Amino acid sequence: MDWSGKVALVTGGAGLVGSHIVKKLVKRGATVRVLDNLSAYPFDQLTHFEIKDIDGVEFIKGNIKDKMVVDQTLKDVDIVFHEAAFADVAATIWNPHEDFDSNVYGTFNLLSAARNHNVNRFIFASSASVYGDKPREEGGAPPIFLESSKPDPISTYANSKLWGEYECLLFYNLYGLKTTSLRYFSIYGSPQVPKKGSHSWVVAIFAMKLLKGKPLTIFSDGSQVRDFIHVEDIAEATILASEKQSAVGRVINIGTGKPTSVIKLAMTLTEIAGIKAPYEFKPKPKGDPLGGYANTKLMEETLDWTPKTTLDEGIRSYWQWAKSNNQIIPDWL
DSSP states (O other), X not given: OOOTTOEEXXXXXXXXXXXXXXXXXXXXXXXXXXXXXXXXXXXXHHHHTTOTTOTTEEEEEOOTTOHHHHHHHTTTOSEEEEXXXXXXXXXXXXXXXXXXXXXXXXXXXXXXXXXXXXXXXXXXXXXXXXXXXXXXXXXXXXXXXXXXXXXXXXXXXXXXXXXXXXXXXXXXXXXXXXXXXXXXXXXXXXXXXXXXXXXXXXXXXXXXXXXXTOXXXXXXXXXXEEOEEEHHHHHHHHHHHHHOGGGTTOEEEESOSOOEEHHHHHHHHHHHHTOOOOEEEEOOOTTOOOOOEEOOHHHHHHHSOOOXXXXXXXXXXXXXXXXXXXXXXXXXX
């Protein structure tokens, strides 16, 4: 696909995934517009996520909940990458009102404006959390999630993401807006920084606790699994989905197809770091799924692509980044 002359909007473009998408789009030759309210972190996001003063990037500080701002931002846009969200399971449980306003109403604002401005493609960042808890396979193997698996959200965050998928599909079927929903599995990679009170970004949390000499908090017995996928791969898959006509009207898993237990992750990270740390076992929080891993067949067929970063490579890379940037470790960890 020739991106020259194309205008792409990245909502949440001053966040972890959004900023990686922005930089990849610029390299492809696109003109990029970023809409972000800069409320997700207590530090300078534009500097931290390295999108400040990039040629070809226009930054708009605004909220997707503001209908007028959204409408003005969508003018002359060809492709929307909707990455903005109230994006933390724990936080949405504490504040379901904000979850609804941002993740439901905000998404509706964007879909409506995209339809009105004849946007060509709309890529929605959904989440594997929509699957909820599924029983383990025979023999105790973790469940594998197919796009055809029945969703069963156990958090307000997962429920709002599932709503976004359904609304995207309706806007495609009813109005012809070419939407694609991507179910991201567990994202990690630099420069990821955990949000206050979060338990979702366990690679970052474990690495930063090791650097602070603190025990690693493990919920339940640590047997819950995640499909960890590097942020560079997430960003690449997201852009590829916008380039493939076969992705239109689809919901697609974006993962590696490889399960890793939380206790195994802790062991791997401490081995890579060369630091021994005690484990602190606590009850599983509300809304935290037992987990599973992605069936990636549809992703591979539709995007003609597979993730490039192995978990070992990704953890080593993140550990080196965290060691070099320990000034960014949150005080609350």
